[in-house]
Amino acid sequence: MSNIAKAFQSGKAFIAFITCGDPDLETTAKAVRAMAEAGADLIELGIPFSDPTAEGPVIQAANVRALRAGTTTEKIFSLVRDLRRDVAVPMVFMTYANVVYSYGAEAFLSTCAKIGIDGLILPDIPYEERAEFQPLCARYDLDLVPLVAPTSADRIARIAREASGFVYIVSSLGVTGVRQSITTDIGAMVHLIRENTALPCAVGFGISTPEQARDMAALADGAIVGSAIVKLMAEHGREAAPYVADYVRRMKDGVRQAD
Amino acid sequence: MTNPRGRFGVHGGQYIPETLMNAVIELEAAYDHYKNDPAFQAELTALLNDYAGRPSRLYFAEKVTRDLGGARVYLKREDLNHTGAHKINNVLGQALLAKKMGKTRLIAETGAGQHGVATATAAALLDMECVVFMGEEDTKRQALNVYKMRLLGARVVPVTSGTATLKDAVSEAMREWTSRIADTHYCLGSVMGPHPFPTIVRDFQAVISREIREQLLALEGRLPDAVIACVGGGSNAIGAFYHFIDDPSVRLIGCEAAGRGIDTPETAATISTGRLGIFHGMKSYFCQDEFGQIAPVYSISAGLDYPGIGPEHAWLHDVGRAEYVAVTDDEAVEAFEYLSRMEGIIPAIESAHALACARRLAPTLGPDKIVVVNLSGRGDKDCAAIARYRGEDIHE
Numbered sequence: 001m002s003n004i005a006k007a008f009q010s011g012k013a014f015i016a017f018i019t020c021g022d023p024d025l026e027t028t029a030k031a032v033r034a035m036a037e038a039g040a041d042l043i044e045l046g047i048p049f050s051d052p053t054a055e056g057p058v059i060q061a062a063n064v065r066a067l068r069a070g071t072t073t074e075k076i077f078s079l080v081r082d083l084r085r086d087v088a089v090p091m092v093f094m095t096y097a098n099v100v101y102s103y104g105a106e107a108f109l110s111t112c113a114k115i116g117i118d119g120l121i122l123p124d125i126p127y128e129e130r131a132e133f134q135p136l137c138a139r140y141d142l143d144l145v146p147l148v149a150p151t152s153a154d155r156i157a158r159i160a161r162e163a164s165g166f167v168y169i170v171s172s173l174g175v176t177g178v179r180q181s182i183t184t185d186i187g188a189m190v191h192l193i194r195e196n197t198a199l200p201c202a203v204g205f206g207i208s209t210p211e212q213a214r215d216m217a218a219l220a221d222g223a224i225v226g227s228a229i230v231k232l233m234a235e236h237g238r239e240a241a242p243y244v245a246d247y248v249r250r251m252k253d254g255v256r257q258a259d
Numbered sequence: 260m261t262n263p264r265g266r267f268g269v270h271g272g273q274y275i276p277e278t279l280m281n282a283v284i285e286l287e288a289a290y291d292h293y294k295n296d297p298a299f300q301a302e303l304t305a306l307l308n309d310y311a312g313r314p315s316r317l318y319f320a321e322k323v324t325r326d327l328g329g330a331r332v333y334l335k336r337e338d339l340n341h342t343g344a345h346k347i348n349n350v351l352g353q354a355l356l357a358k359k360m361g362k363t364r365l366i367a368e369t370g371a372g373q374h375g376v377a378t379a380t381a382a383a384l385l386d387m388e389c390v391v392f393m394g395e396e397d398t399k400r401q402a403l404n405v406y407k408m409r410l411l412g413a414r415v416v417p418v419t420s421g422t423a424t425l426k427d428a429v430s431e432a433m434r435e436w437t438s439r440i441a442d443t444h445y446c447l448g449s450v451m452g453p454h455p456f457p458t459i460v461r462d463f464q465a466v467i468s469r470e471i472r473e474q475l476l477a478l479e480g481r482l483p484d485a486v487i488a489c490v491g492g493g494s495n496a497i498g499a500f501y502h503f504i505d506d507p508s509v510r511l512i513g514c515e516a517a518g519r520g521i522d523t524p525e526t527a528a529t530i531s532t533g534r535l536g537i538f539h540g541m542k543s544y545f546c547q548d549e550f551g552q553i554a555p556v557y558s559i560s561a562g563l564d565y566p567g568i569g570p571e572h573a574w575l576h577d578v579g580r581a582e583y584v585a586v587t588d589d590e591a592v593e594a595f596e597y598l599s600r601m602e603g604i605i606p607a608i609e610s611a612h613a614l615a616c617a618r619r620l621a622p623t624l625g626p627d628k629i630v631v632v633n634l635s636g637r638g639d640k641d642c643a644a645i646a647r648y649r650g651e652d653i654h655e
Contacts, residue, residue, distance in 0.1 A: 049551075049552065050421065050552040050553045051421060051426065051427070051430050051538065051539075051553050053276070053430045053433050053434060053539070054276050054434075054437070056434075057420075060420055067552060072550050073550050073551075074550075096537075096538075097274055097537040097538075098536045098537045098538050098545070098547070098551040098553070099550065099551045100551075101535075101536060101537050101551065102534075102536055102547060102549075102550060102551025103550065103551065123276050123277075124274045124275060124276060124537070124540075125274065126273060126274075126275060126276070126277050126280050127277070127280070128264060128272075128273050128280070129272055129273060129274055132274075132537075146277075147276070147277045148277060149276070149277045149278035149280075150278070151277075151278050151279075151280075151281050151282070151440060152277060152280070152281065153281060155277075155280065155281065159277075170276075170277065170278060173278060173437060173438050173439065173440065174278075174434070174437055174438030174439075175434050175437060175438065
């Protein structure tokens with residue numbers, strides 16, 4: 001069983017995203033520890049990229065801050081080594097294909113395995129291009145988590161059948177960011193996924209309130225939140241950890257109500 | 260030339276968010292249908308000829324030839340097309356295709372503004388809504404084109420993210436497309452991005468080399484010894500190269516923007532300074548740092564100010580079929596002024612990069628040789644910027 005499966009073992013999962021190095025890596029370390037203690041079941045560590053084409057303005061700005069602070073892939077590997085001394089919660093990297101490719105896929109993925117990363121989310125690697133990294137991920141026991149979108153339609157079955165880790169359901173059209181409401185028929189997507197895989201699925205994009213998290217987790221196996229956390233990081237900077245912890249606690253409570 | 264899923268050697272592919280996958284699959288299916296549909300081709304040819312003014316002239320630049328004292332220099336006059344550049348060839352094709360697909364809205368990125376103006380033009384003609392994304396930096400460099408797009412009924416969105424230039428306009432157009440797909444076609448302006456765009460755009464631009472071939476055979480009874488074109492993403496260059504790829508006697512030379520020089524950070528010469536990567540939907544060469552962060556590139560030319568190159572060019576480079584050379588701002592500006600005085604033709608600063616290369620090459624060849632320069636656009640849009648470059652502050 002992959003380590004990611006543990007995130008879904010004790011009921012509905014709350015999955016938290018943070019951009020590494022925003023505003024600096026010391027703050028990221030504090031925030032990750034705070035989120036783990038506050039009940040996050042899985043943590044997505046964003047490796048900043050200069051041109052994050054799937055992100056809305058909030059996470060774009062976090063990428064800019066992190067890169068300006070001198071964050072590099074190498075320094076993020078060190079951060080994870082440090083975190084893994086006391087943080088047991090499953091952790092995945094969320095980044096763009098070029099960050100992995102340019103480092104050298106084999107070097108990048110073998111390092112991930114060595115330092116205790118459990119998987120990867122790469123929004124610019126669709127099903128058709130999974131051969132770019134999937135075989136290497138398999139060799140190093142890393143889950144390459146696939147995404148399905150409201151436009152995926154007939155593709156969902158195929159994607160779910162070859163998924164690993166969990167299936168990331170993109171809730172709405174467009175890029176990451178807070179939304180007033182989610183109008184996609186998530187239930188129908190979940191149904192198709194469950195017909196084709198035993199793996200869990202979680203919904204992300206646009207979720208910011210405990211009520212939204214509860215509703216989405218009720219339909220799937222978990223809820224994913226990124227921009228709302230990154231917003232707190234932007235507001236509170238180096239002092240953000242307690243605010244993020246408080247937020248994660250409330251969101252986890254929301255998700256629990258769906259159990 | 261195209262492998263499954265749009266591979267050119269290792270280059271190309273479809274590295275895009277899942278949200279867009281069915282849109283590009285639908286586009287590929289529609290294109291595969293209409294490219295073989297005689298009615299569609301007849302409609303497109305009529306638009307290209309009667310509306311855009313094709314075929315464009317192949318002009319023997321006699322004074323340039325005499326002055327350079329070597330090969331005979333011909334200019335393929337894409338600058339004489341409606342809207343003043345080669346961009347209209349691709350835009351009319353894609354807009355017509357989008358219309359057949361039932362789309363009512365076109366979005367586009369633009370650097371120098373030429374592709375944006377062409378897209379706004381086609382949208383006006385075909386009664387479609389149009390939104391153009393343009394780096395804020397470029398809206399300043401190309402203010403006249405911004406006005407033209409608005410005049411044609413398009414909405415221009417200045418992009419402030421990143422370096423606020425062409426690559427950021429592409430990123431923003433992609434983001435917009437993921438948020439609105441059902442009624443919207445992304446009219447990509449170069450031979451780049453995810454499959455099938457590099458193939459579709461190349462096919463629509465290949466009319467340039469088809470005409471050069473016919474025209475030169477009629478004028479000189481033979482093929483050229485070299486075809487020279489500027490390369491940003493590479494659409495005018497692939498258009499000028501395509502029908503000569505299988506003729507090894509024809510040298511194909513792409514001119515990248517070196518900016519202030521390929522040994523400085525202020526350059527946009529991808530083949531000279533980039534390395535293999537994955538960005539904007541494709542695997543190709545990109546200017547990037549050691550951790551894969553895309554470099555903030557620079558060129559005086561807003562149209563060549565892009566950190567990547569189309570996948571077919573990357574492949575032509577790999578197999579040695581085409582040569583890619585770097586041309587600095589200084590050389591391009593000199594060529595811009597040279598052609599204006601020598602032939603009374605003001606070239607786009609993009610096309611001036613190709614002319615600069617011809618000025619180097621022609622004198623080294625004998626008078627029995629023939630060089631064709633693809634004059635991809637006209638230079639009216641650049642006059643204010645070149646004046647500023649020469650220290651003269653004029654207002655448009």
